Amino acid sequence: MLLLTIVLLPLVGSIIVFFIDSSRILLIRFIALLTSTSVFLMSLFLWINFDKSTTFFQFFNKIEWSGSLNLYFILGIDGLSLFFIILTTFFIPFCILIFFPRSRYMKEYLFFILVIEFLLLLVFSVLDIFLFFIFFESILIPMFAMIGIFGSGSRKIRSSYMFFFYTLFGSIFMLISILYIYQTVGTFDYTVLEHIEFSYEIQKLLWVGFFMSFIVKVPSVPFHIWLPEAHVEAPTGGSVLLASILLKMGSYGLIRFSLSLFPLASFFFIPLIFFLVSLSVVYGSLNAIRQIDLKRIIAYTSVAHMNVIVFGIFCFNIYSLEGSLVLMLGHGVVSGGLFFCIGMIYSRLKTRISEELGGLAQLTPILIFFFFIFTLGNISMPGTCNFLGEFLIFVGTFLENKNVTFICALGIILSSVYSLWLFNRVSFGNIGILFLKSGIRVYDLRGLELFILLSLLILIFYIGLCPNDFLNLPYLNLYFLSEKF
């Protein structure tokens, strides 16, 4: 019942927001904040009440949807999905807070944010592959509107189209696989499908269908074009959601569906994955070095980090699986924090081009302090959450394939190159000439912004320094998963 309340509360909030007159901005903002923070607090209760000594799904709900088609609405979480739910509920209040409160489309923004939260919580908690597909796809609609309406750049329509069609293209193949499973097995229920073994040939086909959908979301190299475009055009809140949670849907789906349902096919396709992963890590990192738009740089670093995660997932041992789960969380927090920082810089200076920036350490020292810490997190400095994740991943992958591990570990070196250089360009040097001419007064962080960045900072070091809280809960699930191979 707790899980059902958590999932449905954002929907209720969004409906209330929808029916309030758009001139009453403060009321709308208050309601949106109230729902999202209460959802966050309730999701902490999930964590507290979670029983880590079992691999069964907890907080289980099964509601009949269509008896004639054998469709059920099944909710439940295990150690895999718990932290994604908490991550989602954690980030949504910040995305609401960061939006400038006097903007024109305040009501629409809050409505879309709450709808996205509702759909994301469902994606991470639903245990029916058909419903998973539905919610996975439904996020397209609010995100499409968000990039198109609230986007800042001139290419926002192009990038919203790109986002829409890349994701739609990938998900088509997943739909075919899902329909095939339905026609052969007769159910969409994940708890039943877990115990069904498909034949080797069929597994390969079905695996390709699921993989196409997830790899576009992750994204890996041939399908990554939409990510920088969408990041550049989206508003700050949208970028944060995109980087920290929406990308994780792909890697979550890989663990949850590709690995659990089709273990033989996953094993078969290891060479393909390793090829894509090593390509994307190196290509993404090199691309990040030569970009000048700050959001693009972070987008390409996301490509690199997410592919390290996929590499960890497909090595099938407990170290790398745990590591990739932690790195998913860590990357969510760190890249979210970086996007918040960039949004704050943009709201002050109205530019994101690194050549026009510079010398910000003199103007906004506190902001630059936070930017520095998040940059360190991006390099995966020891002590931060990313270090833990990458270390575990490479420990695991070193046992499996040394060459690919070597190539992917190049990503660490390259990440320090682009991150430190980015930090250098933004914070040191001369104050940008363009900016001096325009004569804007620059303020340092204000209360709300400080609160957002501080809480992200605390989370980074909490995951990095007390890893047991995060490693213990999914341990049994991941252990049994790795035992399948």
Place this chain on the structure above:
Amino acid sequence: MLADLFLFFSILLLVVTSILMYSRFKLRFYVFKTLSWILVQIVFFCIFLNLENGFINVSIFNSTLVYNEYISFFKIIVLVTFLVCVFNAKDFLIGNNLPIDEFFILLSMLLLGIFFFLSSYDLVSLFFNMELQSFCFYILITFKRNSLYSSEAALKYFVTGTVSAGIFLLGVFFIYSYTGLTNFEDLLKFFSGVSLFNGGFDSFLVAGVGIIFIFSGFLFKMAIAPFHMWVPDVYDGSPTCTTIAIATLPKIAFLSVFIRFFYITFFDLIEYWQYSILILSSFSIFVSCFVGIYQQRVKRLIAYSSIGHMGFILLGLSTCLIEGLQSSIIYLIVYLSMSLCLWTILISKSINNQIQIRYISDLSFIFNRNKTLGFILSFIFFSMAGIPPFGGFFAKMLVLSSVVKASYLFLVCFILILSMVSSFYYVRFIKILYFDVKIKSPFEFNSECIGREKSLVVSFSFFFILFFFYFLDFINLLVFKLSLYIL
């Protein structure tokens, strides 16, 4: 049966009244104003008579016409659609100074034709009632007499429609010359148990050719791809109140008879028609998605999208499975509610402001002036594109799942890629609605209302589409019950 008789006598009464009132202008005006409400009452009576017809399965006139629950169901769907057409036509006709009485009498004659067409159980009566519908349509399309486009559209429809009717009749002739039978029951008995292995391909060639000819006559009216050339021109040229009727009513009628015709009578000659439907339906989806991208006018684009939707409906039928049949009927219901909602919004917009919405870019005014309508319209387009939580997605998914069950996996792949391409132009609609909002449009007014009946139509169909997942079980069971009549 009672409903048909009731409708027939009410139309007679309407004709007599309108002739008697022709010279008395003051009274005439009063009667014509209320004519639409009289029609609404007639429709409701017909719905009740169809719901409670008192018998299960009966055939009359030497089994020329047949009545059962399956047919009653389709009649109710036709009646509801007809009701929406009446609601939409009333304001449009008043706004354009067109004669209301003629239009409504012709429209109800069309309804009568569809009623008899749905019930007909004989090739001859099938042809007669098909022609009764077509005659009404020839006049309804050219209803704006002084409009060039309208006359052009009517002429095109007339020429192509007559040729297709001739081909249909030729097919009837082939079957009659081979078997000497025209009744469906007799044909079913004649062909039952026949297959290719029993007598060879050649022995049924004449009947097969006849089936193909009848088949193409059906496909012409249902606007399936190689026979679709008339669709955009006729949609675009005819007045919008006729376009709604032509976009919805004949499709229901022909689909229902198509199912009865091919799934009962000629089911044993499956080799002659299954692959043709399979190929033509995927071809029409192909045509609709690639030609639709280049369209600039709203009605033409909707015409092409309707070709694609009809392709999906036939794709379900082409599987020759009971799931495919059910999914086609569900798709038909969903498609009807989507397109009626869309047409209602479009027609109400084009009356109220003295501007016709002709081009797609004209739609950008809607969101500015009536945000709720813009919101609903965008959801309808997402539903048509097949984006998940809406009705259009579930309908598409059911059709494709039946095709997967028939193990045409690569066809499903192909169709899904095509449907992704076609979602491009639906998304373009949404882009125009939301992202191209012009702050200072030349037609800037306050937000306007669209009238009580139309808002009812829009809200009901919108909620049906939005909460289709809730109705899914109910509709599935209903359609399952219907499909038992086919088996």
